[in-house]
Amino acid sequence: xxxxxxxxxxxxxxxxxxxxxxxxxxxxxxxxxxxxxxxxxxxxxxxxxxxxxxxxxxxxxxxxxxxxxxxxxxxxxxxxxxxxxxxxxxxxxxxxxxxxxxxxxxxxxxxxxxxxxxxxxxxxxxxxxxxxxxxxxxxxxxxxxxxxxxxxxxxxxxxxxxxxxxxxxxxxxxxxxxxxxxxxxxxxxxxxxxxxxxxxxxxxxxxxxxxxxxxxxxxxxxxxxxxxxxxxxxxxxxxxxxxxxxxxxxxxxxxxxxxxxxxxxxxxxxxxxxxxxxxxxxxxxxxxxxxxxxxxxxxxxxxxxxxxxxxxxxxxxxxxxxxxxxxxxxxxxxxxxxxxxxxxxxxxxxxxxxxxxxxxxxxxxxxxxxxxxxxxxxxxxxxxxxxxxx
Ligand SMILES: Cc1cc2nc3c(=O)[nH]c(=O)nc-3n(C[C@H](O)[C@H](O)[C@H](O)COP(=O)(O)OP(=O)(O)OC[C@H]3O[C@@H](n4cnc5c(N)ncnc54)[C@H](O)[C@@H]3O)c2cc1C
Numbered sequence: 223x224x225x226x227x228x229x230x231x232x233x234x235x236x237x238x239x240x241x242x243x244x245x246x247x248x249x250x251x252x253x254x255x256x257x258x259x260x261x262x263x264x265x266x267x268x269x270x271x272x273x274x275x276x277x278x279x280x281x282x283x284x285x286x287x288x289x290x291x292x293x294x295x296x297x298x299x300x301x302x303x304x305x306x307x308x309x310x311x312x313x314x315x316x317x318x319x320x321x322x323x324x325x326x327x328x329x330x331x332x333x334x335x336x337x338x339x340x341x342x343x344x345x346x347x348x349x350x351x352x353x354x355x356x357x358x359x360x361x362x363x364x365x366x367x368x369x370x371x372x373x374x375x376x377x378x379x380x381x382x383x384x385x386x387x388x389x390x391x392x393x394x395x396x397x398x399x400x401x402x403x404x405x406x407x408x409x410x411x412x413x414x415x416x417x418x419x420x421x422x423x424x425x426x427x428x429x430x431x432x433x434x435x436x437x438x439x440x441x442x443x444x445x446x447x448x449x450x451x452x453x454x455x456x457x458x459x460x461x462x463x464x465x466x467x468x469x470x471x472x473x474x475x476x477x478x479x480x481x482x483x484x485x486x487x488x489x490x491x492x493x494x495x496x497x498x499x500x501x502x503x504x505x506x507x508x509x510x511x512x513x514x515x516x517x518x519x520x521x522x523x524x525x526x527x528x529x530x531x532x533x534x535x536x537x538x539x540x541x542x543x544x545x546x547x548x549x550x551x552x553x554x555x556x557x558x559x560x561x562x563x564x565x566x567x568x569x570x571x572x573x574x575x576x577x578x579x580x581x582x583x584x585x586x587x588x589x590x591x592x593x594x595x596x597x598x599x600x601x602x603x604x605x606x607x608x609x610x611x612x
Pocket of ligand 1: 347348349350354355356357379380381382428431436586589590591592593594595596599611612
């Protein structure tokens, strides 16, 4: 076990930090207020080679691993972006990049990956459905065979960054639930154009993550070509799980960076603010201990996440660590932003001090992309050998 990072990793972290600081707290506050997409920041992330950090060199990536990606996302989040930058990595190098580089055809890889890595195009991923939710296997979006392709019909909800995306990774049934022995069968993945005839989307009004729109998506007899299948027909569920577990790693990294940033902002304020006896409020244990507790929780989540990432890179099982890390990091980010706001009093509630945005955005990750309850279900069943409770 070696906790030292390599010289290459140190330089990657420095690059991410530099880009993150260029697009710091004020940039994200302005975009949040305008509900505007962080296009300039994402382009710079791509230009710096950070989108493709874990993607194959033959398509313009750096050929490194999920460990380096976690380090990059942590730095960007901590420099000012907060947890939403994790979502940008989720939809692009994970849903687009990992899915296509692992399961796409050679032609799809050659066409899609260089454009994704350079930032020329962005991606989104449509799994969640209004009537399925957490129980993803109840999905009803159906791709009916039609010549050498399919016709897609159905509805998705809460899909991130659809209006900006050129491509969408769609999870659909290719066999009806009554035609299969197990619900995990008969599911396939497709990479389609967002602007294709029959694809419609409308924005959902929401509490936070204002810089990344969330949409309801409707498929009305959308033509899907044979070559747009990603992975194995009818067997996409297990391939999807491989992608979803890497999603946990970047989510966690974004949350780890968020907690560090929120704690830093809260501590700086508390160490200055004096209200009684000319002592800063940060001198009270009632203010210090929650920060210390949350810091410890967050650093534990960061280490578990590195273990998940390193295990993925080594081709070893990593699902347990990825779920445990996500659980802890989401709780830490909720606590860090909450405690930071508490320590700032009224100023924590103002837009001026940034914590309110981090607080709103971090709340999402208690129930998405995997909810706290489902992470606990996973740990109870897979790690503790307890019976399935649902
Ligand atoms: C801002 C935002 C962005 C998102 N982006 C995307 C995206 O890009 N692509 C995509 O496909 N999806 C996306 N999602 C969807 C997200 O993954 C789901 O919201 C999440 O999986 C929870 O599903 P649900 O909202 O339907 O909750 P529900 O399934 O309705 O669950 C409600 C509550 O019940 C709990 N619960 C359910 N079953 C159990 C059980 N067996 N045991 C204990 N508790 C249980 C859940 O944990 C949750 O707390 C996004 C969601 C949001 C809000």
